[in-house]
Amino acid sequence: MSEASPTFLLDGEEVPFAPGQTVIQAALAAGRYVPHLCYHPEFKPHGSCKLCTVKVDGHWMTSCTLPAQAGMKVESNTEEINAKRRLLTQMLFVEGNHFCPSCEKSGNCMLQAVAYDLGMVSAQFDHFFPDRPIDASHPDIVLDFNRCILCELCIRASSEVDGKGVFALSGRGITKHLIVNSESGRLADTDIAVTDKAVDVCPVGVILKKHVGFAQPIGKRRFDAQPISMQALRDAPRPLDRKPHSGA
Amino acid sequence: MSDITARLDSILKRHATARTNLVQILREAQEPEGWIRPEAITQIAKAVKLPRARVEGVAGFYSFLHLQPAGRYRIRFSDNITDRMAGNLPLLERLCSQLWVERGKVSEDGLVSIDTTSCTGMNDQAPALLVNGWAIARLTQGRIDQIAALIRDQVPIENWPVELFAIEDNILRKDVILASTLQPGDAIRVAMSRGRIEATEAAFNQRSWREGLDVADHGQTETIEEIKRSRLRGRGGAGFSTGLKWEACRNARATQRYVVCNADEGEPGTFKDRVLLARYADLVFEGMTVCGYAVGASKGFLYLRGEYRHLLAPLQDVLARRRATGLLGAGVCERPDFAFEIEIHLGAGAYVCGEESALIESLEGKRGIPRNRPPYPVTSGYLKFPTVVNNVETFCAAALIAFNGGDWYARIGTPRSSGTKILSVSGDCARPGLYEYPFGVTVKQVLQDCGAEFTQAVQVSGPSGICIDASEFGRRIAFEDLPTAGAFMVFDESRDMFEVARNFAHFFAHESCGFCTPCRVGTALLRNLMDKLAAGKGSQHDLNQIGELNHLLQSASHCGLGHTACNPILDTVRRFRPAYEQRLVSLVYEPAFDLDGALARARAMTGRDDAGAHLGEVT
Numbered sequence: 001m002s003e004a005s006p007t008f009l010l011d012g013e014e015v016p017f018a019p020g021q022t023v024i025q026a027a028l029a030a031g032r033y034v035p036h037l038c039y040h041p042e043f044k045p046h047g048s049c050k051l052c053t054v055k056v057d058g059h060w061m062t063s064c065t066l067p068a069q070a071g072m073k074v075e076s077n078t079e080e081i082n083a084k085r086r087l088l089t090q091m092l093f094v095e096g097n098h099f100c101p102s103c104e105k106s107g108n109c110m111l112q113a114v115a116y117d118l119g120m121v122s123a124q125f126d127h128f129f130p131d132r133p134i135d136a137s138h139p140d141i142v143l144d145f146n147r148c149i150l151c152e153l154c155i156r157a158s159s160e161v162d163g164k165g166v167f168a169l170s171g172r173g174i175t176k177h178l179i180v181n182s183e184s185g186r187l188a189d190t191d192i193a194v195t196d197k198a199v200d201v202c203p204v205g206v207i208l209k210k211h212v213g214f215a216q217p218i219g220k221r222r223f224d225a226q227p228i229s230m231q232a233l234r235d236a237p238r239p240l241d242r243k244p245h246s247g248a
Numbered sequence: 249m250s251d252i253t254a255r256l257d258s259i260l261k262r263h264a265t266a267r268t269n270l271v272q273i274l275r276e277a278q279e280p281e282g283w284i285r286p287e288a289i290t291q292i293a294k295a296v297k298l299p300r301a302r303v304e305g306v307a308g309f310y311s312f313l314h315l316q317p318a319g320r321y322r323i324r325f326s327d328n329i330t331d332r333m334a335g336n337l338p339l340l341e342r343l344c345s346q347l348w349v350e351r352g353k354v355s356e357d358g359l360v361s362i363d364t365t366s367c368t369g370m371n372d373q374a375p376a377l378l379v380n381g382w383a384i385a386r387l388t389q390g391r392i393d394q395i396a397a398l399i400r401d402q403v404p405i406e407n408w409p410v411e412l413f414a415i416e417d418n419i420l421r422k423d424v425i426l427a428s429t430l431q432p433g434d435a436i437r438v439a440m441s442r443g444r445i446e447a448t449e450a451a452f453n454q455r456s457w458r459e460g461l462d463v464a465d466h467g468q469t470e471t472i473e474e475i476k477r478s479r480l481r482g483r484g485g486a487g488f489s490t491g492l493k494w495e496a497c498r499n500a501r502a503t504q505r506y507v508v509c510n511a512d513e514g515e516p517g518t519f520k521d522r523v524l525l526a527r528y529a530d531l532v533f534e535g536m537t538v539c540g541y542a543v544g545a546s547k548g549f550l551y552l553r554g555e556y557r558h559l560l561a562p563l564q565d566v567l568a569r570r571r572a573t574g575l576l577g578a579g580v581c582e583r584p585d586f587a588f589e590i591e592i593h594l595g596a597g598a599y600v601c602g603e604e605s606a607l608i609e610s611l612e613g614k615r616g617i618p619r620n621r622p623p624y625p626v627t628s629g630y631l632k633f634p635t636v637v638n639n640v641e642t643f644c645a646a647a648l649i650a651f652n653g654g655d656w657y658a659r660i661g662t663p664r665s666s667g668t669k670i671l672s673v674s675g676d677c678a679r680p681g682l683y684e685y686p687f688g689v690t691v692k693q694v695l696q697d698c699g700a701e702f703t704q705a706v707q708v709s710g711p712s713g714i715c716i717d718a719s720e721f722g723r724r725i726a727f728e729d730l731p732t733a734g735a736f737m738v739f740d741e742s743r744d745m746f747e748v749a750r751n752f753a754h755f756f757a758h759e760s761c762g763f764c765t766p767c768r769v770g771t772a773l774l775r776n777l778m779d780k781l782a783a784g785k786g787s788q789h790d791l792n793q794i795g796e797l798n799h800l801l802q803s804a805s806h807c808g809l810g811h812t813a814c815n816p817i818l819d820t821v822r823r824f825r826p827a828y829e830q831r832l833v834s835l836v837y838e839p840a841f842d843l844d845g846a847l848a849r850a851r852a853m854t855g856r857d858d859a860g861a862h863l864g865e866v867t
Contacts, residue, residue, distance in 0.1 A: 047620060050765050050804045060803040065620050087800050091769035125773055125793070126840050150762070165299030169615070170308030170315075172598070174772040176762035179308075181301035183286045 006070035011077050015068075023063040023074055024052050025237045033232035034076050035085050035114055037092075037203055038151035039064040041235050043160065049092075049151060051085050051114065086118045094125045095174065097132065097146035104213050105205030107221030111149055113228035128174070135180070137188035140210050147205045148178050154207060158198035166192045178206070255280065256291055265295045268631070270613030274307050275554075275596055282322055282380065283314040296613075309615040309761075311365065311597030312381060312554050319354045319361035321399045326376045328367035328516040329751040330674045330737055336375035339392050340364070346396035360399055366599055366755055367516035368555040371674030371737070372418045372681045380405055381557045384412050413558065417523050418681025421697065423668040424660065425528070425644045426684045432530045433575050435650040439538050440583060442467035442474070466585070471542040472498065475646060477654025479666040484510060484602075484639035485709060485733035490646060493636055496626040498543040500634035505545035507536050508630065508637040510607055512553045514599035515710035516755060517735030520670040521640040523682055525552070525559050528644060529566040533590060535643025537580065538650045539636055540588045548590040549630070551607050554597045563592055599759035603807055604637040605629075606761065617763045618807035641670055641734070661687035665726040673698045675738035683736075685725065692721040694736060702741045705823070710735035711752035712812035715745070715819035745820045746827040750778040752816035760809060767810030770801045774814065780840045787834040791821070 005016035010027055017026035022045065027034050038049040045064035052063040055075040063074070075081060092111060100106050132145040150169070155178075158166040166187075170179045182189035192198065199207050218224070222231075259276045263269035273292055278284050284307055293300035307313045314322075325331065325340045340351065344362050349355040352363050370376035373385035382405060384391070391412065398408055419426055476491030497505055509532060513521040524532060536548045552559060567590055570576045578587045593611055595601055601610045605619035608630050629635025638646070645667055649657045658666045665687035671694060674680045678699025685694070695703055707715045708725070709732035716723065716730070723729050739748060757775035762768040774797055777790050798814035805811050821828055844863040851861050 048764050053804045088765050095769045168301035168305040170305040172309050173760040173762040181299045183290050
């Protein structure tokens with residue numbers, strides 16, 4: 001980035017940005033972590049998880065959908081804001097069924113990593129214990145809806161990259177849930193393939209590949225080495241690797 | 249081709265297999281059986297060229313669309329607090345027991361299901377219900393028994409006595425809108441004639457034909473000037489300047505523009521739009537047509553909430569008459585340069601679609617999720633074209649202003665809130681109904697006029713508005729004091745204000761679209777915490793959690809629904825704290841979990857209820 005790049009202030013320090021970048025993109029590119037779950041560098045952000053909420057000149061804003069502007073003053077890593085993020089993380093834990101010790105994604109799970117990083121020690125609220133059946137119909141992929149945080153990344157990946165539309169949302173409010181594209185409602189009856197982008201993009205443990213469980217041992221996983229807040233550059237903007245498709 | 253497939257095929261053809269009509273297609277597809285079969289979803293998806301899961305997801309969003317059998321007769325009792333006060337729940341139980349069906353379930357023979365739904369806009373004639381979407385108000389035990397007999401005898405709804413479906417207007421105070429004598433076409437003709445007087449203005453208008461705007465000005469900008477001069481502000485609650493909105497839409501660069509009338513009157517306690525559409529439909533359509541003329545739009549939509557399905561056919565008759573008399577279609581009022589058409593979309597049970605960008609999503613045939621803003625609809629609305637979205641009452645006022653001029657209107661009301669406001673008055677008062685006042689009227693005056701006595705509180709503008717107590721009845725209905733979309737619910741001293749807030753907490757949890765985490769989970773947590781307090785298991789800790797959730801919802805929610813979802817609790821905690829504190833069993837902490845209660849299901853399954861089946865009694 002050239003010397004002439006415009007900048008904004010993030011927690012008092014200058015962050016340069018390219019025109020068109022959002023606050024979170026510029027922050028991550030500069031190696032500055034802003035907590036996030038539904039944001040992914042390869043997809044258009046939509047701002048649903050609200051973990052990346054920041055304060056801009058005193059107003060609460062969603063940093064993944066907020067275009068960066070020169071001179072704006074952004075607060076992010078403050079106790080006031082992190083307390084709200086902790087509350088949001090607790091909400092995601094109580095609305096689903098999350099049992100980290102028995103989850104194949106433990107150590108690679110962004111929800112778990114964010115919770116550790118924010119210092120969440122309990123769920124605080126009464127758990128909802130929703131009834132969410134597992135779909136193990138597909139020979140290569142299993143879906144454990146209990147862990148879904150409704151980030152919509154699989155939906156976006158399947159439609160935008162794979163050109164398939166295997167996933168969608170149904171229901172409303174607290175009954176909102178992920179569905180798959182088949183009349184039977186079973187994953188086996190969709191055209192998903194284990195090589196699809198949608199299979200790889202899940203930040204939690206909903207979409208798992210069969211036959212490779214625990215191939216990477218606990219202790220050697222992404223967030224075992226370093227907390228998520230030290231890995232900002234991993235989610236910095238990067239060139240998109242997209243094959244053309246004809247899907248909707 | 250089976251009957252169902254063939255029928256669906258004709259529905260799809262009638263809607264030109266357009267994705268934008270998806271909600272309408274699904275609603276019509278549901279009609280024969282009361283639910284939409286999986287194979288019907290597949291057929292629709294194929295026709296509109298969308299992944300089937302996307303179509304299923306749209307159907308799954310709306311309360312009135314069913315993906316499982318829901319009974320040939322689907323009964324939904326309106327469950328606003330005013331319905332509760334009028335005794336809806338005992339009537340619901342009466343109907344359940346007469347028809348041998350459990351609330352929320354479908355009877356074993358598939359005949360009937362009975363449940364509650366959010367406010368259906370019949371507060372002045374509560375309690376009310378919907379049967380397969382058709383409204384029945386003024387419920388009594390006698391009417392419930394009559395309905396039970398009709399269902400038991402499996403009488404088709406079209407053969408039910410018409411008097412059951414009669415809806416009253418209850419217009420009790422008229423001002424400029426409700427006393428209007430404007431004739432169809434009056435306002436449009438005056439708007440069109442304005443430009444002729446100021447013909448020189450045409451020279452200033454440099455907009456090209458490519459943007460759908462006439463090079464010469466024939467009163468369009470002058471009409472917008474009149475609206476600005478009137479200082480009319482949107483009647484849906486937010487109060488944005490109508491003239492500025494129209495001007496921004498006209499000035500947005502585009503080849504197409506749209507006019508949308510928001511008749512998704514979902515705010516509990518509001519029913520004015522229902523009456524305006526039933527009795528003043530010409531005034532509404534007149535306002536929309538004037539707007540279309542002024543901003544350069546050729547298409548308008550009326551988004552009618554599903555609960556007002558009974559208004560659909562009469563409204564379509566009015567549109568047909570206006571077409572026949574040259575007030576709609578090609579060459580409105582014999583002006584070859586202005587074509588305007590109005591289409592009605594019926595909603596399917598989703599309060600959030602009252603939010604303008606969610607409404608537009610729904611109009612486009614999608615799940616009603618509010619968009620990220622900016623851009624605002626005036627620059628990027630329906631199908632990304634500039635779109636004016638105004639409330640029903642706003643269009644009525646705009647028609648009057650187009651005819652009488654802005655100065656005439658600006659003289660009514662207060663300096664910052666010009667004109668009149670129609671209030672939907674309900675609750676504890678002798679004369680519930682519609683009252684139209686010039687802005688600036690005091691709450692006390694309204695209470696006096698509607699015959700309210702021993703009033704403890706008034707909920708102004710519904711659950712997302714404000715709850716005031718007796719010390720504040722001198723306050724005025726106006727944007728600068730008590731802004732309102734129209735709801736005015738009265739609670740006398742016998743009412744428990746905690747229960748009012750709890751009813752509203754349930755409402756928001758049911759109506760949250762679920763897009764963002766704070767609102768999706770937060771409204772459900774608030775509902776659960778209010779239920780915990782109601783069950784006598786509350787503590788100060790729970791009140792603190794409610795406070796913490798309130799701050800989060802206000803700061804981090806995606807749209808106004810989340811921002812305002814905690815207002816009822818905040819307002820009542822502030823003003824009626826004893827109603828909360830008397831429910832706290834501990835000032836520290838009390839668990840919600842009831843150990844003995846957890847065994848209830850096991851007791852039901854084993855048919856036991858003896859002492860040994862209860863925890864407390866085990867020695």
